[in-house]
Amino acid sequence: MAYLEERDANGNFSKAFYDSHDSIVTVTHNEHSRDGRRSQSGSRVIHLIQFLVTVFLPTGYPDSVTRDYIDYQIYDSVQAFSSSISSLIGSRAVLTAVGVGDAAATGTSAMFITVVQATLGRLGTILFAWKFGSVLELECKKYRFGADLVNNAGIVCDCLSPYFADRKSVMILFLCCSGVLKAICGVMANGSRAALTMHFTDAQKGSISDVSAKDASQETVISLLGMLAGTLIIPYLESTTQVWTALTFLIVVHLWTNYLAVRSVVMDTLNRQRTSIVFAHVMDHMSPALLHSDFLHKPSVPVLAILSTHQVATREHVLQQDGALQWGATGPVMGTATFGSFAMVARWLPSTMSVHDLLSIFTDTGYVLWYTTTRVRGQKHQHVTVNIALLDYTDDSRDIRAWVHALIIARSLRSTTQSTAHDTILHTLALVTALFESGNATTALTSKGWHISPGRTMIVSGSVPRVRVVNT
Structure with a gap:
């Protein structure tokens, strides 16, 4: 004998159907609740709870929403x-x-x-x-x-x-x-x-x-x-x-x-603060010295070095300075980074560097950047300000790479101030390239539940201009 149960979008019992003497018998919710498996008062309470869930919680709850x-x-x-x-x-x-x-x-x-x-x-x-x-x-x-x-x-x-x-x-x-x-x-x-x-x-x-x-x-x-x-x-x-x-x-x-x-909210997209927390942990895990050249010869980024969405949620700050370059969740704020117009980058370029020279450094990265440092009274280290301009270039990890590059620049200047801006940018760009290309950081991020496909990162707002390279 065939027996069918009909349930609503939340998975609650609604009706049942079965064959009986050449007819189809329909069993309603109330009849189903009086089959000996539940008391009538208990059934009423359950029915009331199910009704409240249907009225005030999304259809299909809990499967239709996230756990948090x-x-x-x-x-x-x-x-x-x-x-x-x-x-x-x-x-x-x-x-x-x-x-x-x-x-x-x-x-x-x-x-x-x-x-x-x-x-x-x-x-x-x-x-x-x-x-x-x-x-x-x-x-x-x-x-x-x-x-x-x-x-x-x-x-x-x-x-x-x-x-x-x-x-x-x-x-x-x-x-x-x-x-x-x-x-x-x-x-x-x-x-x-x-x-x-x-x-x-x-x-x-x-x-x-x-x-x-x-x-x-x-x-x-x-x-x-x-x-x-x-x-x-x-x-x-x-x-x-x-x-x-x-x-x-x-x-x-x-x-x-x-x-x-x-x-309590566990975001699965990377904004600036969450990116800083994740990649500071990756760099500390893979290379304590951070800037040693042997990092360039490291194998792929181990999945264990990537913090999960829940781990980052417990570490991130609710009130964080916009654009702050902070090493992890508890490290110092080393400077700030801003996404904006190409003019912001160009005004800090050395007089001997042309636009062509700048583009040749950032080949196939999807962004260009430059930085300046200022001395802050009462502080040992200089404050780093990084300006980033995005190119009209489609890549899932472009925004993340640009922010990580700015973060590593700020960290490297804590270790040494002897290098020129040109040399610092070249060296840190090599680290970023190793991290995302030979290190396959994007794959490791995805495996830990992070969504970094186009439109799923929260690092750059839609109002930031994109620069189209017409001719180099």
């Missing part, structure tokens, strides 16, 4: 709950500042303040998106955490505004700062959330739109619960001490759980 999804969502829910309550405290302070409950206040003045605040907030949104929109994906963890830092700063401005009710200009200044900060928070949060949604969605079984929609559903419920809790708590916050104690506690909980949330 649920950890992130748990922390994210706690931080959203605390943020909802603190936002209510700020909203009450704003209403007090604009004159709610004050017989001398007018609706027109309150409307004027709201219009000015909203106008500056929208301008802040436009300017911040123009300046930083292209880098939100590269550093999504940093900007996701930074969004809540900025949001909390805006709430603090709201809470300070009532203290200057008799000085309208100062009060309006605080409210305008709050509007701008919250607008910037919106850009940072939405941009970084989009990048995280792409990360959480399984490429084969998941749907980005579904993950995003379910995330919105979760946030709506948590925010609603937070507002309901806030309406019960806020009436008891009467004195200044009570208000600021409660606000401080909520901000600490908000930031701490948000920090844990972004720390």
